[in-house]
Amino acid sequence: MPQPLARFAGPLLPVFGTAAVTALLWAGTAPAALFGIALAQWAAASGRTKTAQGFSALVFIALLPGFFSYVTPEALISTGQWLAAVSAVAPEAALTQVRPPLLATLALMLLALIPLLRQRARLGAPLLLAGAGLLVAAQLACRLWPLPIAPLLAPGFGVWLAPLAGLTLSQLLLARARWQGKPRLNRALVPASALLCAALVLWQYQYRHVETRLHDATRQEGDVLAGRLADDVHRQLDAMRRFAHAWQLLHTSPSARQWRRQAARLYDDDFRYLVNIAFIHPDSRIIHVYPHSRLNTSVRGQHLFAAQPQSRPVIEAALSGRGQTSTGIIELLQGGPGIIYYLPMRDADDTLTGAAAMVISLPLLADTLFDALRPDRALWTWHGPRRVLARFGSPSRPGPWRHRYRLDLSGQTLEIVQRPLRDYLLARRSRLPAITLTIGLVLAYLLYMVLYTLRRLGEQNVAFQRSNAQLQEEIDERRRLQQAVEWLAHHDELTGLANRRRFLEQVDSLRDAPPLSLVLCDIDHFKRVNDQLGHLTGDEYLKAVAGIGQAVMAEYGGFFARYGGEEFIGCLPGAHHARACHAADTLRQRLFQRALRQADGSRVSLSAGVVTYRGGRFDLPHMMQAADDALYRAKRQGRNRTESAAPLAE
Numbered sequence: 001m002p003q004p005l006a007r008f009a010g011p012l013l014p015v016f017g018t019a020a021v022t023a024l025l026w027a028g029t030a031p032a033a034l035f036g037i038a039l040a041q042w043a044a045a046s047g048r049t050k051t052a053q054g055f056s057a058l059v060f061i062a063l064l065p066g067f068f069s070y071v072t073p074e075a076l077i078s079t080g081q082w083l084a085a086v087s088a089v090a091p092e093a094a095l096t097q098v099r100p101p102l103l104a105t106l107a108l109m110l111l112a113l114i115p116l117l118r119q120r121a122r123l124g125a126p127l128l129l130a131g132a133g134l135l136v137a138a139q140l141a142c143r144l145w146p147l148p149i150a151p152l153l154a155p156g157f158g159v160w161l162a163p164l165a166g167l168t169l170s171q172l173l174l175a176r177a178r179w180q181g182k183p184r185l186n187r188a189l190v191p192a193s194a195l196l197c198a199a200l201v202l203w204q205y206q207y208r209h210v211e212t213r214l215h216d217a218t219r220q221e222g223d224v225l226a227g228r229l230a231d232d233v234h235r236q237l238d239a240m241r242r243f244a245h246a247w248q249l250l251h252t253s254p255s256a257r258q259w260r261r262q263a264a265r266l267y268d269d270d271f272r273y274l275v276n277i278a279f280i281h282p283d284s285r286i287i288h289v290y291p292h293s294r295l296n297t298s299v300r301g302q303h304l305f306a307a308q309p310q311s312r313p314v315i316e317a318a319l320s321g322r323g324q325t326s327t328g329i330i331e332l333l334q335g336g337p338g339i340i341y342y343l344p345m346r347d348a349d350d351t352l353t354g355a356a357a358m359v360i361s362l363p364l365l366a367d368t369l370f371d372a373l374r375p376d377r378a379l380w381t382w383h384g385p386r387r388v389l390a391r392f393g394s395p396s397r398p399g400p401w402r403h404r405y406r407l408d409l410s411g412q413t414l415e416i417v418q419r420p421l422r423d424y425l426l427a428r429r430s431r432l433p434a435i436t437l438t439i440g441l442v443l444a445y446l447l448y449m450v451l452y453t454l455r456r457l458g459e460q461n462v463a464f465q466r467s468n469a470q471l472q473e474e475i476d477e478r479r480r481l482q483q484a485v486e487w488l489a490h491h492d493e494l495t496g497l498a499n500r501r502r503f504l505e506q507v508d509s510l511r512d513a514p515p516l517s518l519v520l521c522d523i524d525h526f527k528r529v530n531d532q533l534g535h536l537t538g539d540e541y542l543k544a545v546a547g548i549g550q551a552v553m554a555e556y557g558g559f560f561a562r563y564g565g566e567e568f569i570g571c572l573p574g575a576h577h578a579r580a581c582h583a584a585d586t587l588r589q590r591l592f593q594r595a596l597r598q599a600d601g602s603r604v605s606l607s608a609g610v611v612t613y614r615g616g617r618f619d620l621p622h623m624m625q626a627a628d629d630a631l632y633r634a635k636r637q638g639r640n641r642t643e644s645a646a647p648l649a650e
């Protein structure tokens, strides 16, 4: 965030915070959550991590109950309990009003988690953002390809989808810089997002299936009910036809007693929604009525032509023997809407004796219909041609579906409308899609974490191995240097021979094994070589002498060292004096034979002093002094010769 903007962010945060709470109280969870996330992003962008986490936590916690109401099994917490909890908090609100749709809830929760995790890739923040993006896309897809029926639970936001998409995008812009240049991120993100896509596809399939199946199931319930009722009425009419026909056995019109006895059988057994069964005289007078209720008795003797002039044609048709007729929906003499069926009656001589009237009360028929129903499941309305005949069920919180059924009552068609109640539908609705999607999200997150962590561990391992190898190289180099230093401490760099210190240590270690002879050598006039032929030649001559000396001493079972400058010394363990002198002479001769030249062409030679320790007290400085004296004598006596030291006391 640019600095000036960040300066303003701080003072404005409390203002926005208050606005968010107001939005929650006024407009509901969804806008408040959007607002809270916007604040969290703002705070995160201006470096106020704690504030961002605070807002995110609030949003997340506010969304949790709604989320749980989608996924908690009905057996654990029923929708009824959720509804009761909602009405306790907000009496006027329905569950669907206080929780955002499932896809929106999940997207909001993922967005809220990102600032909580401080946008860290290793904690899965990129996957959460990818998830939010996919959920936004899924909501868009649901809008583009809606269900063929009105959904019970809308899958996503309506108008709030645009701000949700905006917040997802702004989160991407905020965190992009942090996540760029991490190849391991993509390797974890791509497979995890693919898994999430698969979960969304599966959710979509289940969601459609659950909605349409529930819709069809409620429709089927109504179908069964309407069908059963129509069958029932037809059965009643058939029974009535048989009833009317039965009078043909008599030669006279039915007496009041006969009518009561026969009608009672029908009425008491089946005719739950019949107002009465009446015998109508050919002149339209009501002769007999069963049952003998006060209302029924009051209509006896009335002329139907006069009492129900609008029905006269159908009454006349029946009374003239033209067959079964019905009135349509009329106001009954006993009060209330109803339908009257008229069936012609004949005696044994086939003479028309009148008509049987079957008076169906629609409110009673509705009661029969609604008897089998529960009022908390659907709102039922029964429509006549121009009016509502009956209602049943709670009118509050109707669901989105309206099922219409046509009820054919032998020529009279009535319409029944069933409106399943939202709460009942919610209680019946399977939670499998929500659970599937949640599990998919969790699995995708876990997959991301596993892949990312494996990759990170792999990279760390490689880096670790690399630094290990570097360390090993450094150790080797130090060891080499140390060895070189140690070697230099005991050897002469130019000739590679042991130096004076090493030589004296070696000799000292042999003190207990006399005899032991030392041969001290010095190149004759070596200064001239340096002065006249140069130091490089001098060095070459020194190396040549070292090589010859080493070979000769080895031949005699001894070792050779550079004593300093152009002086060399050999040690011959176990060699008596004569052998040592012989060895010294061999060395001297070999050098002479090598024919290294001085500048004047003369051969380079050496002088040697030999001393032998035969036993007794071992005094190395004394031995060295004796050898040096002998060498000095050799120099004085003309060089290129070997001189022996006086025998050392035994």
Ligand SMILES: Nc1nc2c(ncn2[C@@H]2O[C@H](COP(=O)(O)OP(=O)(O)OP(=O)(O)O)[C@@H](O)[C@H]2O)c(=O)[nH]1
Pocket: 494, 522, 523, 524, 525, 526, 527, 528, 530, 534, 535, 536, 537, 538, 539, 542, 564, 565, 566, 635
């Ligand atoms: N090129 C070379 N010269 C060295 C080295 N160490 C000592 N010298 C030389 O050896 C020479 C020794 O000379 P002196 O001690 O005067 O003896 P000299 O010339 O050999 O004469 P005498 O011993 O009396 O025969 C000196 O010139 C030193 O500089 C070395 O490592 N390389």
